[in-house]
Amino acid sequence: MKLDIESGLWSSGRLTEPAPLVAVLEVSGAVLSWVVDASDPPVITFTDHLRADWLWRVVGEEGHVAVVEALRDAADGPARGVDLPGVAVLPGSTDTLRRLAFGHWLRRWWPASDRDGIAALDRAVLDAELAVSTVAAEDFFTDDTLDSDVDALLAPHASALNLLSTQGDPRVVALVDRCRELAEDIGVGWDGAEPARHRSDYALAAGAADGSRSATAIARGVSTVSWTAVPPGIFDAAEQTVDWTVVPAGSSVNCLVQVALCGPDHPAGIAAAVRCEDYRGTGVLDADGHAALRMHGADGGELPESRAWNLDWSAAEVAIGATGAGEPQHVRDRVRAFARNRLAAVSDSRLAAVSSEAYLAEVLAAESDY
Template identity: 30%
Template structure:
């Protein structure tokens, strides 16, 4: 059943950009964003996955997909605003299958960038190669959104299915095993992903033993189920990451104070820090006349051990902000610095956050409520993913059925 039409506002800025507005905006980590031909599309993952908002900078290039995503009325309104016939108008969209596929592709890219994996919060990480291959399949399915040829998508970083297949081909053989073992649940979803990957690889001229095995199997009739299989076990990590109770960086000295900091997901890329609100903590100690400030940040399970200049930003008693380099130690990012505190200070007012320099968006509104809403969303999705035949349990605004990476995460045996 197609969703009902939604009214969208179409306007033209003074700089010539045509905007299609649907509802309100939110923090960037609540937005699924997709770079397409001539425009950027976005959806709120916390809202109804209806038509996307759009910022169209090249209406000519966008004409190839505008009508197919929004319908003829919105496409005509965009053209009228672009040519100066209208300054602003409100028209209903015409829901389409490409709009639904684009929303799902956008949500997949959101999951790759913002999924709040956390040992502390019990939210498992998504296996990147599984997600990457499903994104490759969806990208191929949504080729009308992009212009260019295979491997040539200037200014469209989300467009190249072939590159995704090459980057994530390590999951091809496990996906084939999943397909051959599955008799119920996501079997059709796995097969659809594999057939789209095969078609995309063939069109891009990709080759390799995994792709040849895939084609050979797809050329036969659908394989009969062999044995039951836990998809989480197929993609389990082998890095041995386990959350340990962190020890204080310094032994001895007198404890002055301790507390927690702010874990703002916007200030570092995915895969560096555990997404929990409680992942960032600090301790102030007196070591003789010195006052030392220690920082501990729970690392993401995929965090690199070297090469990432993760930094803590500290402000004490409304003083200047100071940045301290952090180093990966086991399952923690740690760092320390000397601070000037008044003699006898026992309750310093501390602001502490963690960031990757150059990735910092600067000050913004408080977003703790939106982070909680994101955690609630992914928990609902994981609950539904653990019961693939019960997808109706997903709330309105869930961007359709779980991704394969969500199903694998929901059935993992790892300790979360």
């Protein structure tokens, strides 16, 4: 093992893959990272190596001592790489942690899409199994971390899990029974839990986007949602799911945006923006994924309809979510290919190794395809 320091943190390597391809798990004193479609050992980045009292389980007792002593000595000298010959991640020692990291990856990056035919994962079932698995790995969470919060995994889903347990699937019933016991142990309210609100709860209250969608179109086009720019569980993960149309609105124009949805959460309040030449429009989506963006010039004045007819709208850019975020299309394509292969492997009884470590939410999604 070789440790290098970057931004003040010692690490066993460096991953160059973008976020949608990396499964990450924060344990006590360190963050472990894996590329989801590769089989390499984790990259270990120490946030506080003295708090990583689980390290002997991963590199052996002698390896643990070697890491602590090497980083202690390195603290007294100039920052440089540290070679630790004979220290390596023991085979199989991080399998449980990798599965946990992968479960959190499923929550954030699973590319559910009605258009692409990639089944969504039941969030309540996934979070329930993650909660149980996190408790089983408690030796790695002697400190509170972002990924050790079992309460946050269970509390939003008690009502949904109770309902699912009445549908007769023995696998779900067993999982819910375990979660009910766990909730009692950690003090999470269960039987009187209020159901979590989902996108459908907001649909009737959401008004139509300002502007007539039947108006004469000055221009129209499509765009794609960048996954790293938006929260999970809202948008269809396919390409070109953003439809936009420029229409007259009085003496000015609006850009009407509609984004395809595929998830339990609602998009209300997520930013939407359009730019064409020197003109821009900004606003937020409503609960149905619609927005009406009034177009303005650099001087703040509205874009006149007469001028709008003469703009080259083929160069227009429409963005959803945080500005400056994004990933190349080939990354999204790679994640979709991985997801399809994963579902196929989970449903193939000949691939017992994949099926045995799959999450129940994956199994249910694979079964729903048949």
